[in-house]
Amino acid sequence: MVRTEAVDVLVVGAGPVGLSAAAELRRRSVGCRLVDRLPARLPYAKAVGVQPRTLEIWDRMGLVRAALDAAVPMRGQLVYVDGVERARIELALPPEVPYGFAALPQYETERVLEEYLGRFGTRIERGTELVSFAQDADGVTSRLITASGARREIRSRFLVGCDGAHSVVRKTLGISFEGGAFPEEYMLADVEVDWDLPYGYGVRATHLGPDGAVDDLLVCVPLPGSGRYRMSMLVPPELSAARAAEDARGSGEGSASESADGVAHGPGGGRAPALADVQAVLDRLSPRPTTASALRWSSVFRISHRLVDRYSDGRVLIAGDAAHIHPPTGAQGMNTGVQDACNLAWKLALAVEGDAAPGLLASYDAERRPIGEEVVGRTVRHAVEGIDHDPGDPAVLMLREAQLLLGYRDSPLVGPPDPAGGDGPRPGDRAPDCAGLTREIAAHPLRLHEVLRGRDHVLLLYGNGNGHGYADGPGNGIGNGHGDPAGGAPDASGAASAAGTELAALARELSRGRMETLLVLTRDAPDGRGSPLPVYRDSRGDFARRYAAREPTAFVVRPDGYLGARISPPSREGLAAALARVFRVRAG
Numbered sequence: 314m315v316r317t318e319a320v321d322v323l324v325v326g327a328g329p330v331g332l333s334a335a336a337e338l339r340r341r342s343v344g345c346r347l348v349d350r351l352p353a354r355l356p357y358a359k360a361v362g363v364q365p366r367t368l369e370i371w372d373r374m375g376l377v378r379a380a381l382d383a384a385v386p387m388r389g390q391l392v393y394v395d396g397v398e399r400a401r402i403e404l405a406l407p408p409e410v411p412y413g414f415a416a417l418p419q420y421e422t423e424r425v426l427e428e429y430l431g432r433f434g435t436r437i438e439r440g441t442e443l444v445s446f447a448q449d450a451d452g453v454t455s456r457l458i459t460a461s462g463a464r465r466e467i468r469s470r471f472l473v474g475c476d477g478a479h480s481v482v483r484k485t486l487g488i489s490f491e492g493g494a495f496p497e498e499y500m501l502a503d504v505e506v507d508w509d510l511p512y513g514y515g516v517r518a519t520h521l522g523p524d525g526a527v528d529d530l531l532v533c534v535p536l537p538g539s540g541r542y543r544m545s546m547l548v549p550p551e552l553s554a555a556r557a558a559e560d561a562r563g564s565g566e567g568s569a570s571e572s573a574d575g576v577a578h579g580p581g582g583g584r585a586p587a588l589a590d591v592q593a594v595l596d597r598l599s600p601r602p603t604t605a606s607a608l609r610w611s612s613v614f615r616i617s618h619r620l621v622d623r624y625s626d627g628r629v630l631i632a633g634d635a636a637h638i639h640p641p642t643g644a645q646g647m648n649t650g651v652q653d654a655c656n657l658a659w660k661l662a663l664a665v666e667g668d669a670a671p672g673l674l675a676s677y678d679a680e681r682r683p684i685g686e687e688v689v690g691r692t693v694r695h696a697v698e699g700i701d702h703d704p705g706d707p708a709v710l711m712l713r714e715a716q717l718l719l720g721y722r723d724s725p726l727v728g729p730p731d732p733a734g735g736d737g738p739r740p741g742d743r744a745p746d747c748a749g750l751t752r753e754i755a756a757h758p759l760r761l762h763e764v765l766r767g768r769d770h771v772l773l774l775y776g777n778g779n780g781h782g783y784a785d786g787p788g789n790g791i792g793n794g795h796g797d798p799a800g801g802a803p804d805a806s807g808a809a810s811a812a813g814t815e816l817a818a819l820a821r822e823l824s825r826g827r828m829e830t831l832l833v834l835t836r837d838a839p840d841g842r843g844s845p846l847p848v849y850r851d852s853r854g855d856f857a858r859r860y861a862a863r864e865p866t867a868f869v870v871r872p873d874g875y876l877g878a879r880i881s882p883p884s885r886e887g888l889a890a891a892l893a894r895v896f897r898v899r900a901g
Contacts, residue, residue: 315456315466320346321665323455323469325482327351327437329360329419330633330650331475332426337658339433340374341769343665346467347435350442352460354427357610358418358503358543361534362387362644366716366743368412370655373874375767376429377412383421385537387414388513393600395520406715407708409859411746411762414715416535418503418543419647441465443481446472448628471661472629475654478576478617480635486626490576492619492689495640495696498548499616500586500594503609505540508601516542518598531598541607545641546594548613552586576617576638586611616640618693620685624653624678632657637685640696643714645688652716652873653681659769659872663896668825670897672725680721687719717743721875726894728869728878728887737861740878744870745860749853750833758852765870770828770895772820773868774813774846774883775856777835812883814845816867819885823892871895 324335327349335347363384371377392400404414417425427437440460447454453472457465474482483490510516513535520529533542588608595605618639624631633650657677663669691713712718721727722741730739738745746762765771817830832846833856851857860868867883868876869891878891 315464317454317466317468319468320344321469322346322471322473322661323348323453323467324473324475325349325443325455326474326476326480326633326635327423327427327439328475328477328633328650329422329426329647330654331473332423332430332437333651334473334475334632334654334658335435336374336376336426336430336433337655338662339430339435341659341662343662345435346438346469347430348438348441348443348457350440352440354420354423356420357612358420358536359501360419360422360641360644360647361416361536361543362648363415363417363422364644364648364714364716365406365410365412365414366719367648367651368415369746369762369874370652372411372762373766373768373872374429374655376425379425379428380417380422381415383425383537384415384417385535386513387416387515387535388511390515390517391510391600393516393518393598396518396598396600398600401514404711406711406717409746409748409855410715410717411760416537418536421537422647443476446482446485446629448472453628470628470665473657473661474629474631474635475633475650476635478619478634478638480631482629483621483631483635486629486631488626488631489622490619491622492617492638494615494617497616498553499614500544500546500548500552500590500611501614502544502546502586502591502605502611503536504542504544504588504591504605505538505607506542506595506599506603506605507540508599508603510601516600518600520598529594529598531594544591544594545614546591548586549590549593552584552590552613576619586613616696618689620689621682624682624685625674630657630661630674630677632681636682637689639689639692642692642695645692645714645716648716649684649688652684652719655873656681666825668827668897670893670895673895676724676726680724680726683723684719719743726871726877727875728880728891728894731866731879731881733864733866733881734879735861735863737859738876738879740876742876744868744874744876747851747855747859749851749855750849751852752847752849759849761856762874764831764849765874768829769872770820770824770877771870772817772828772830772888773833773870774816774830774865775833775835775851775860775862775868776813776865777838816883816885816888817846819888820892823889823898824896827896828892 321344322338324331324347327347335345338345368377371380387404389404390402441457444456444458452468452470455467474480476482516533518531519527522528530547532545536543588605591605595603621636624636632653660673660677664674720742724741727740746760748760750759813832820828820830830846832848834850836852836854866881869878871877880887
């Protein structure tokens, strides 16, 4: 008889997405197990681009330093056509964005995340494959088998499938995965070259046929190490997995390279490209004469574009490639999956504790499926037409590729626009970073994202130190509208703190103690001495500019770094309504 083990959440798949989900759950003290069918981490540089938005999320989690130590900068791309340089694209972002673009091999991303997860005493249970599962009103019973053949049964409150394009979780649920495959096949190779091209720049080199269409392609992304790149090239006929599959079907033998589920995406079977195959492409397309060496890994690769019709079914949810696959154009895939995981994890944590508002978990699909749809559509368009054919402001295009413009304005979780917000961030937008926050004792100014690091839900109260705006009217317990919570004469140094303290108490009560409150004062305000709240001064006025804050305002910042609400003037009613969308309101 197989003994049933219990856990709050079972995560299937220990790639970057599954590791992110497990890490965010364990950071919130949620019981979690992470299983993966592979016996060890694969040494493949598949997903290599890390977007600035992902680095911001890793900053919030507290692991960005390890990622930066392992990564190399992505400064731009050199574009060559028929051996002639046609463009030099600079990956430049506004100075207020805290991180640039980075390149990090997937095996290093997984190492960094796995080591971070280990801080919470959780390890990957490798060589363990999900065979089947069944869910009921109270949980999910999963049946697994280990590499030794031993059978396991795990009873969890929730199951999260991060098990890739051929997801067992998705297929068991019967979730539609509509889309198609590109006819082209590619060689991927992790090699060193000895050219003198500028450090930190990718390379895209193409050859045009007589009809003006691209008939040969080389794309190189820099990796850590001297002269090391992950290269993508068209597959020669002798290495074509598709041709091998057709030949096998014709002979009646079948082919191991064919996917049983019909999803043609990822590394295929058959002979892996050799160094000579890579060199042959370099000889044709490299912008400089060069010799490839030190082949670390190679594969033939197929690309599909597919999207599920829903991201969850009852107590089972999916994320990453299990939910969406698309061309690697712009390095969107892994980053979108990591953000799926972070969006889901904080909501699951509240659900496990019984503190989630009705509909909170449903908001995962409502928020993330439109993002998946946009990313799939955009990457397919870029793969067919080229990113340079995308209309619009190039600066906006760069922000979008950095995933800094993705948001949830239509989410059921966020509040209505604040009329006083002007051109500042609206509920559902990413919470911008800003510099120049100072406080007593600390010798150096801080960035807002540094202040938010490691925190969960945060209430930011912006004010000028005289209490104006922290009131609903006389006798409401917040203030009297004139800066004095007691109803007497205004107290410029303490009224905002007193009013803010009452809002903070309400926030902690409604969030079950999960929400922290920070007071941000204008640069010319009194110092807030004696406030029971942490006080930061907007010494450069950067917060006021980035957030278009011209009067006292309350900002609710979600754990994933998005604004849940903007309330001006701050009020008990407005704050209570914002938090009721997230936290379950308990009677009494």
